[in-house]
Amino acid sequence: MNDLMPVSLQVNGIRYDVAIQPWRTLLEVLRETLTMTGTKRSCGEGQCGACTVLLDGKAVSSCMYLAVEAQGKEILTIEGPVGGDPALEQIQRSFAAKGAIQCGFCTPGMVMITKDLLSHTPEPDEDEIRDALVGHVCRCTGYVQIVEAIQDAANGMQAAARGMQDAASAMQDAAGATQDAAREMARKGGA
């Protein structure tokens, strides 16, 4: 049996061509082969959420996913893409600001599930937040702060989106004024 399989993994926007054994999980390959140790290994059976990564934007437990099966998918880990990701950064700021990080071991998984949640539910209520967290445990038990951090991140992202809209409409106004001025000048020039 030829053990090694050539696999191309797209992690945080970078392509990694690796030769791996097919029985290795995505978690093992991320941590051991690509030395990205931000994704944590804990229960090994999908109960704790420490190993959550996003595949094509959807949360999965990387301890229960074969690395070979992640080929062709966009893998996003807590390390984040080169050049940054505004959502991931906002979520991490909110976790720090709200005291949602104690020992920090569950945090990478919590941040990733928040990114998934806010991508389809930008204004979650507490039930929706707690529903997203059912597969995650925090052994420091700081759940209240985690829920608050997720609410804060949602508010921050909404505010940022509104800021962008305001900036866009201000630019449109400015562009309109410039056009008006240009038309006025053209009229005067023609007269």
Next chain:
Amino acid sequence: MTYLKRLPKFEYVSPQSLPEVCGLIAGTSNDEVMLLAGGTDAILQMRRRERVPRRVIGLKGVADLGLVREQADGSLAIGAMTTLQTLLSAPVVIRRYDLLRETAAQIGGYELRNVATVGGNIAGALPCADLPPALMTLGARVRLSSRRGDRWVPLEEFFPEFGRTVAENDELVAEINLPRPAPNSAGTYLKFHDRHSMDMTVVGVSAFVVRDDESRTFRDVRLAYASGAPTVFRAKRAEAVLRGQALTEEGLEAAAETACAESNPRTSWRANGAYRLELIRALTKRAIRRAWEKASSQTETKP
């Protein structure tokens, strides 16, 4: 607790079409070859060395197994590789099969629903699986495919004994078909478990009811159970107690009593048999009542 090892060594293949899968499993045994759907059960079985296959056939790339679509005859076809998340967010499921949506939404968290599949939940033959009771009460049939051809099996005849299905070694679950629900019908799935959504079901009850045109009596009642016996099963005698009757407290009591008599729950560290029987009694009554109310509210919104 069993210490979870790394996965055992295996050869991995990823066929792209259903005929290719059928070719790969023809003439093999379940000991040497394992079909890997979502993997949320299968990977744990391999970690615990309950199964040590020589070869793993990954099904995630088989595009023709991942579709949810309405058929010309009004029935619904669900590809075996449909994930629970895809199922519960499919517009047709939201519109016509709320029981199914409700059941899938109660399974695991995001991480699990994004990979676990309908076919895996059935083919695993676990008595605690949540989808089979709901699918059974909706009248599901299972399409088994092999190189010899296809055959259809009613889901309620699919689990002959604990941990086993009627599928032969060279067959795989390819599709599930659901008839269009009758007018004035609705169902609900209630389950009891320790940690919200993340633990095995201690007892699960699916109740599906059809009310008569005047909404006074049960035209039909179907009940199926998870973790109520060594396999998921339908409690047909309990159903018969209510069929043609109006909803009364005595009727619910009698149906629940009969359902308990038809059950054979086991004792495990999660719960003992007597406790599970109490759950079956309580959840049966609650589920039937809720399904009845749901059926009447649907009648009001969709005359």
